[in-house]
Amino acid sequence: MLAARSLASLFYEPSTRTRTSFGTAMRELGGQSDGFSGIEGTSVMKKETVRDTVMMMCANHFDVIVMRHPLDGSLQWAADVSSVPVINGGDGKNEHPTQALLDLLTLYVLNDGRLDSLRVGFGETSPTGEPCAPCRSL
Secondary structure (H helix, E strand, C coil), X not given: CCCCCEEEEEECCCCCHHHHHHHHHHHHCCXXXXXXXXXXXXXXXXXXXXXXHHHHHHHCCCCEEEEEECCCCHHHHHHHHCCCCXXXXXXXXXXXXXXXXXXXXXXXXXXXXXXXXXXXXXXXXXXXXXXXXXXXXX
């Protein structure tokens, strides 16, 4: 399906699930992926800007970029200079939509292809194992 297509992964900060999910998806669909996870060993260590990195990836004929960066709004900066689509893998404290899409797919699969009439609860525990205040009233 994606033969001869390539994904650039620009992960300026740690990621396991998001980074490997995109790499696996490209491989399973017949495409290729390349890029970096962490800035060590990249020109970012020499103060290369997001703009320069994105433009270099576009010049290297990648078809799409997935990026995670620690600064709020950085994905918009990348999209503004990129000649290819940029997928939000997380920027600063902003959430990234790919996790929500995976969660929806999981609910869809587990609910026999339906998303209607579902009741979903969210919970969290404190480091001591007690429910956090907002979850106690659920």
